[in-house]
Amino acid sequence: MMAKKIGKIVIYFLLVCIGYIYLEPIFEMISKSLMSADDVIDPSVQWIALHPTLGNFSVAARVLKMPGSLIHSIAFSAGLAALQTIVAAMTGYALSRYKFRGKQFWFTMILLAFIVPVTVLMIPRLIIFMQVQTSFGAQMIGTVFPQVLMAMFGQGVNGTILILIFWNFFNLIPYSLDEAAMIDGAGPFQVFFHIAMRLSVSTVLIVFLFAFVWNWNETYQTATYLGGTMDLLPLKLSTFDSMFSSNASSGMGSEGMYKINEAYKMSATLISIVPLLLLYACVQRQFIQGIENTGITGE
Amino acid sequence: MSARTAKRKKLKSFQRRQDKYGYLFMAPWIIGFIIFTFIPFVMTAYLSFTDVKQDIRGFNINFVGIKNYREAFLVNTEFTPALVAFLGMIIPYTLVIVIMAFILAMMLNAIVKGKSVFRTIYFLPVVVLSGPVMYQLMHLEPAVEGQINPLYYTFVIRMIYSYSEPLANAMVSLFDNLSIILWFTGIPIVLFINGLQKINPSLYEAARIDSATSWQILWKITMPIIRPTALIVTIFSIVQLGAMDNINPVLVQIKEKTANTSGGFGYAATLSWVYSLLVLVIIGIAFLVFRERKIKETHKYW
Numbered sequence: 001m002m003a004k005k006i007g008k009i010v011i012y013f014l015l016v017c018i019g020y021i022y023l024e025p026i027f028e029m030i031s032k033s034l035m036s037a038d039d040v041i042d043p044s045v046q047w048i049a050l051h052p053t054l055g056n057f058s059v060a061a062r063v064l065k066m067p068g069s070l071i072h073s074i075a076f077s078a079g080l081a082a083l084q085t086i087v088a089a090m091t092g093y094a095l096s097r098y099k100f101r102g103k104q105f106w107f108t109m110i111l112l113a114f115i116v117p118v119t120v121l122m123i124p125r126l127i128i129f130m131q132v133q134t135s136f137g138a139q140m141i142g143t144v145f146p147q148v149l150m151a152m153f154g155q156g157v158n159g160t161i162l163i164l165i166f167w168n169f170f171n172l173i174p175y176s177l178d179e180a181a182m183i184d185g186a187g188p189f190q191v192f193f194h195i196a197m198r199l200s201v202s203t204v205l206i207v208f209l210f211a212f213v214w215n216w217n218e219t220y221q222t223a224t225y226l227g228g229t230m231d232l233l234p235l236k237l238s239t240f241d242s243m244f245s246s247n248a249s250s251g252m253g254s255e256g257m258y259k260i261n262e263a264y265k266m267s268a269t270l271i272s273i274v275p276l277l278l279l280y281a282c283v284q285r286q287f288i289q290g291i292e293n294t295g296i297t298g299e
Numbered sequence: 300m301s302a303r304t305a306k307r308k309k310l311k312s313f314q315r316r317q318d319k320y321g322y323l324f325m326a327p328w329i330i331g332f333i334i335f336t337f338i339p340f341v342m343t344a345y346l347s348f349t350d351v352k353q354d355i356r357g358f359n360i361n362f363v364g365i366k367n368y369r370e371a372f373l374v375n376t377e378f379t380p381a382l383v384a385f386l387g388m389i390i391p392y393t394l395v396i397v398i399m400a401f402i403l404a405m406m407l408n409a410i411v412k413g414k415s416v417f418r419t420i421y422f423l424p425v426v427v428l429s430g431p432v433m434y435q436l437m438h439l440e441p442a443v444e445g446q447i448n449p450l451y452y453t454f455v456i457r458m459i460y461s462y463s464e465p466l467a468n469a470m471v472s473l474f475d476n477l478s479i480i481l482w483f484t485g486i487p488i489v490l491f492i493n494g495l496q497k498i499n500p501s502l503y504e505a506a507r508i509d510s511a512t513s514w515q516i517l518w519k520i521t522m523p524i525i526r527p528t529a530l531i532v533t534i535f536s537i538v539q540l541g542a543m544d545n546i547n548p549v550l551v552q553i554k555e556k557t558a559n560t561s562g563g564f565g566y567a568a569t570l571s572w573v574y575s576l577l578v579l580v581i582i583g584i585a586f587l588v589f590r591e592r593k594i595k596e597t598h599k600y601w
Contacts, residue, residue, distance in 0.1 A: 011406045012413075018403065018481070019420045025436050025478045091328040100321025101314075106329065113336050115534065115582055117541055119553055120575035123346060123568045124339035126557070127358060153331020163328075188320045217429030220544035224557065238431035238545060269435045273427040280426045284419050287426065291489045 033057065033267035040261045060267035063244055069231035070275065073216060076144065076232060081211035083151040084162055088207055091154060092166025093196055097178065114160035122224060125150075129225070146225040157214040157221075162207045168293055169203040170196055206290035209283060213276060237272045240265065347572040351564035360565075367569035378570060381548040382577065388547075389540050389581065391473055392480050396536045397529060400484040404491030405521075422489065424482035434545035437476055483539055487532040494528035495521070530589035534582055541578055549574045 027047075032040070033056050035049040042050070094100070095107060129140040140146055150156055154163075173196060181191050197204070219234050226232070228239075236243070244264065280287065322329070347367055352359040371378050403421065407414055460467035473480070498521065506516050544550045553574065556567035 008410065011409055015403075015406055015410070015417050019417060021478050022420055022424065022481055025482075029436075087327050087331075090324045094321045094324030098317050098321030098324070099314075100318045100325075103321065106325060109332060110328070113332060115538060115579070116336065116340060117538075117571075117575045117578050119550060119571045120343050121336060121339040122553075123557060123564055123571065124342035125335060127342075127351075127564070128334070128339070130353075131358070150331065150335050152327065153335060154328035155331045155335040159328075188323075192324070213426045217427075217432075219430050220542065220550065220554070223544075224554075234429055234431050237435065240431075240435070265435050269432055273432060276426045277423075280423060284422065288418060288422050288489055291486050292493050 029266045029270045032262050032265075033060075033270050035263045037261060037263065040263050056263045056267040057271065060240075060264050060271055063240060063264075064233060064236045064268055064271060065231045066271065069233045069236050072231050073233040074275070076230070077212045077215040079144075080147060080151045080156060080215045081208050083148065084154070084156040084159060084211040084215075085204060085208045087152065087154040088159060088162035088211075089166050089197065089200075089204065090192075091163045092168075093170055093192055095163070095167050096170035097175075097196075110160050110163055113155070114158070118221060122221070126224065141225060142227050142229045144226065144230070147221065156211065157218045158210070162211055165207050165210075165290060165293060166200070166203060169200055173199055202286070203293075205283075206286050206293075209279070209286060210290055213279070216276065233272045233275075237268055240268050343568050343572050343575075346565055346568035349565045349568075351568075353564075358564075363565070367566050368573075370566065371569050371573065377552060378549075381552055382574070384548045385574075385577075387469060389537060391469065392483070392540055393533060393536045393585075395473065395477075395480055396483045396487060396540075397533050399481060400487035400532060401491055401525070401529070403484065404488050404495055407488070408492055408495045418489070418492075422485045425485035428482055428485075428539075430543045430545035433479055433482075433543055436479055437546060483536055487536065490528055490532055490535075491525065494525050498524050526589050530586065533585045533589065537578065537582055537585065 031047050031049070034052045034054070035045065035056075036051040036053045039045045039049045039051060091110070095103065095110075125146070126141070129146050132138065133140040138145075147156070177195050177199075178191050181195050186194065217234060219238050222232065223235060223238070226235075228235070346360070348362060348364060350361045350363045350366075352361070407417060407421075410417075456467055456470060459470060502520055503516060506520055511519070541547060541550075544554065549570070553567055553570050556563045556570060
């Protein structure tokens with residue numbers, strides 16, 4: 001009995017320690033972002049700033065083109081996430097409800113699509129979009145269209161996981177509900193909208209949230225297709241170091257040049273993740289359940 | 300006779316309806332997969348043997364044989380070291396992620412109070428994890444210019460250092476970035492807990508009655524049952540780590556070459572093809588390590 005109790009205490013102790021390691025970068029961000037320039041170069045200052053200042057945030061926000069880039073980021077991620085959610089729901093529904101020929105094959109393809117690194121697809125995708133651009137005269141590169149098209153056709157970020165979440169949830173809905181609706185004269189699309197979708201409001205929310213967060217954090221494709229034509233928060237953060245000197249002092253004149261330091265970098269990083277942290281604080285339960293319900297651990 | 304054919308007809312039309320609506324719902328994904336994933340995948344393999352020039356009318360693609368490959372491995376002095384650096388990153392990181400996620404899941408599974416609080420903390424990084432954020436966190440310079448990482452003064456690292464310098468450097472970078480690496484365990488922990496909870500408790504009971512120690516139970520019961528989950532976690536970690544564009548040295552290079560639209564496409568295709576094959580080989584190895592072994596029939600039962 002005693003040994004069991006000691007074991008429990010050890011486990012809690014370890015969990016707290018590791019929890020600290022998890023949160024340490026965020027603590028460091030907060031601590032560094034409050035430091036004035038003097039504190040940053042002072043080796044005796046570790047965690048608590050001697051001369052705390054909020055000025056870093058206003059400078060970092062200016063470089064990040066703050067209010068605008070936040071709104072753009074939210075609209076951009078939410079739009080792509082909505083498209084991805086619809087396609088994932090349809091695909092998951094087909095896999096769960098219909099016994100069409102070649103189903104096993106397409107299921108394997110969905111899993112393989114997750115493994116293939118995006119890098120290998122980038123150049124041909126670029127060429128395809130550029131070809132469309134030259135032959136139809138429609139501007140593609142530098143707009144949101146490439147990513148909108150890919151999200152619309154199910155090739156967005158981590159689309160496989162979104163499909164699996166839906167697939168697993170639809171598998172839990174008893175088939176007799178569909179049959180009852182069909183006897184009452186509902187067609188396949190009515191069953192999909194009025195039975196399956198009506199029952200999976202919480203799943204739709206989960207999938208949308210994951211798609212939102214993943215689209216927000218995806219910068220490799222976004223940087224290639226969109227470039228600098230739209231101010232997005234993560235993209236601004238990825239070019240923060242190089243953009244700092246030219247943007248920080250714009251419109252400030254009197255105070256002269258700013259020199260980049262860790263305090264600015266950490267303030268910028270903190271600003272860029274605060275919206276996500278707020279979102280997580282509201283819906284963390286749904287996030288964890290979403291992954292629990294993917295069913296990819298095999299039933 | 301006629302009833303039988305009628306029944307067969309009915310079954311046939313049933314199958315036809317299943318096909319029709321199944322593919323109707325799948326259509327967007329299948330079209331997207333062919334246009335944006337399958338064709339590009341094959342096309343990159345072809346482009347890696349070509350020289351792509353862009354002019355006003357479109358693209359000029361000329362077959363050049365293995366010139367790009369020769370250039371990548373023999374002329375370019377940065378590509379091979381970047382591949383090695385990538386391997387040096389992805390292998391230890393993946394190992395740490397999978398092992399840590401498993402240990403944490405075991406510990407979380409053993410407690411009752413405060414479980415959800417810990418899970419919330421461990422899952423939090425999933426929402427903030429992105430290339431730029433990781434880049435900023437991993438490239439914090441020491442406060443004083445040229446300061447040596449204090450980890451180098453610890454006894455163990457000094458011992459390893461005297462034995463092998465690169466190993467010590469790798470260890471230091473691992474410990475230095477431990478928080479960031481642990482950030483990748485968010486989803487794996489949840490998957491492992493999910494897998495652990497599906498193990499039938501009566502199996503443990505039976506083992507205890509047969510006087511098995513906890514250590515034996517871990518290796519003989521938990522590990523074999525959890526293996527499929529471990530495979531998924533490993534693949535997931537490799538994919539996730541590889542996609543972090545700012546910290547992946549190979550991706551940084553490919554990005555540079557892709558941005559150079561004047562004529563670097565063929566060469567960039569070669570680099571990304573080599574890189575992707577490498578990633579797929581790593582995933583294949585993970586698959587071989589974790590695949591179901593057909594030694595005992597009893598395994599099938601679980």
